Amino acid sequence: MKKPGLTFYRGAAIMVIVIFVGLQMISPNIENPPVTSEIAVPAEVKQILERACYDCHSNEAKVEWFDKIAPASFLVAHDIDEARSRFNFSEWDKNPTAVQELLLWEMVNAIEQEKMPLKRYTLAHSGGKVTASELAVLKQYVNTLPGRHKVDTARIVARTSVNQKASTQKTPVSLNNIPYSSDYKNWKIISVTDKFDGGSMRIVYGNDIMVKAIEKRQLPFPDGARIVKVVWGKQAEDKDGNVRPGNFQNAQFMIKDSKKYSATEGWGFAKFDGLDLKPAGKTVLFEQTCANCHRLLAPENDFVFNIPTK
Amino acid sequence: MKAIISLYIIALALFIMSCDDHNTANLAPEYLYDAGNQKVIKSILNNKKGTIAMLYGNDLALQSAHDSLPKPNIGAHYTLVTWKQKPMPQWYGTNMNGEIYSIETLKIVKRNKTELTFDYEFQIGKGYKPADWQSEKSQRISFITSQRAAIFP
Numbered sequence: 472m473k474k475p476g477l478t479f480y481r482g483a484a485i486m487v488i489v490i491f492v493g494l495q496m497i498s499p500n501i502e503n504p505p506v507t508s509e510i511a512v513p514a515e516v517k518q519i520l521e522r523a524c525y526d527c528h529s530n531e532a533k534v535e536w537f538d539k540i541a542p543a544s545f546l547v548a549h550d551i552d553e554a555r556s557r558f559n560f561s562e563w564d565k566n567p568t569a570v571q572e573l574l575l576w577e578m579v580n581a582i583e584q585e586k587m588p589l590k591r592y593t594l595a596h597s598g599g600k601v602t603a604s605e606l607a608v609l610k611q612y613v614n615t616l617p618g619r620h621k622v623d624t625a626r627i628v629a630r631t632s633v634n635q636k637a638s639t640q641k642t643p644v645s646l647n648n649i650p651y652s653s654d655y656k657n658w659k660i661i662s663v664t665d666k667f668d669g670g671s672m673r674i675v676y677g678n679d680i681m682v683k684a685i686e687k688r689q690l691p692f693p694d695g696a697r698i699v700k701v702v703w704g705k706q707a708e709d710k711d712g713n714v715r716p717g718n719f720q721n722a723q724f725m726i727k728d729s730k731k732y733s734a735t736e737g738w739g740f741a742k743f744d745g746l747d748l749k750p751a752g753k754t755v756l757f758e759q760t761c762a763n764c765h766r767l768l769a770p771e772n773d774f775v776f777n778i779p780t781k
Numbered sequence: 782m783k784a785i786i787s788l789y790i791i792a793l794a795l796f797i798m799s800c801d802d803h804n805t806a807n808l809a810p811e812y813l814y815d816a817g818n819q820k821v822i823k824s825i826l827n828n829k830k831g832t833i834a835m836l837y838g839n840d841l842a843l844q845s846a847h848d849s850l851p852k853p854n855i856g857a858h859y860t861l862v863t864w865k866q867k868p869m870p871q872w873y874g875t876n877m878n879g880e881i882y883s884i885e886t887l888k889i890v891k892r893n894k895t896e897l898t899f900d901y902e903f904q905i906g907k908g909y910k911p912a913d914w915q916s917e918k919s920q921r922i923s924f925i926t927s928q929r930a931a932i933f934p
Binding site: 584663 | 804805807809811814815820821823824826827828829830833834835864866869870871872876877878928929932933
């Protein structure tokens with residue numbers, strides 16, 4: 472074996488330069504589309520969002536010179552595309568009001584759990600960090616949103632013959648092929664919750680496989696585990712402080728099958744709205760919306776929020 | 782040349798640092814309650830007391846609660862499990878059940894032709910504090926028997 476001579480190193484250096492220059496030529500351009508409907512929030516909240524989130528989650532990205540150098544530029548472009556697809560402060564009205572509220576609570580949680588802003592972003596843009604006092608400002612703000620104190624004052628509607636017909640005639644099936652089934656009524660309860668951010672209360676059922684896994688402290692949950700969350704509005708508090716369930720809102724299913732649902736972290740998600748159990752979602756992409764939030768905030772729970780943990 | 786290499790190293794380091802460490806949650810099966818064959822009647826929140834409860838019942842209890850009968854069925858058995866509320870660890874915006882606070886059971890027994898007897902028991906759970914104020918037994922019985930069942934699809 473001859474030792475590689477100077478020509479080898481020179482050749483290698485030229486190669487590296489050629490690749491580097493080539494990469495710059497195909498480096499993605501980060502565009503800022505026009506702002507169509509910017510989020511309207513109090514100034515002290517806006518300031519935090521602009522500094523920590525706008526570089527990716529808006530059409531006003533301030534791209535630094537070093538963000539434009541390949542290969543970093545590919546990562547930056549990818550992150551901005553991904554961020555805008557999740558939510559975009561410059562096109563805020565594209566989301567229905569209820570979704571806007573949910574997104575704001577999700578942001579607070581992502582910041583609190585240090586999942587956002589992305590570490591790789593704050594490393595290169597130190598101004599992007601959110602301090603504890605800023606997080607407190609954001610928390611205070613989400614607690615002023617209408618969902619926070621929503622009371623279900625409507626007359627409580629039981630199943631009518633119409634619903635009855637709808638549910639006995641045809642089993643509702645979600646867009647990702649999960650059929651509604653009322654088996655859960657014979658399952659055990661794994662948790663009971665007060666989702667005060669949106670004014671609802673929930674009972675969460677688990678099938679035997681799910682309950683046994685919790686009892687054995689087995690994570691991740693085995694295939695065949697099933698969870699059903701039944702959601703009601705909240706009636707006004709009585710004089711003793713009791714809050715009782717109002718109208719039925721929806722039933723949400725999670726089914727563990729690591730192969731079949733590998734694209735959504737091994738869980739099949741479905742939601743059936745109202746007493747006629749209309750499958751939620753406009754396209755099959757709805758399941759990605761579920762999975763995105765579970766993936767971001769509950770990875771250490773095998774992506775399940777509603778389980779008893781210390 | 783050095784600049785290019787260091788840029789690559791920085792990019793690589795950023796990639797590696799962006800990986801999340803996967804901690805595993807500490808499951809708490811002691812918060813589960815097995816109501817046996819009893820069915821769910823409803824859940825009840827109480828933010829003044831910081832509790833969250835589940836009312837279960839056998840078929841006769843469920844029927845009484847469902848039809849809002851003026852008097853509960855003889856043979857109705859109820860279980861009211863109350864937990865201390867705790868914030869959901871992964872989601873600021875939700876409170877959930879933590880330690881079991883108390884377990885109340887109620888059986889409606891026939892004493893004679895016209896009268897009912899209420900067989901009521903109060904058991905304490907881990908989250909119970911002896912100093913806590915307790916309602917009268919009769920109040921608890923009327924609270925349990927007056928609950929309407931939640932609407933299910």
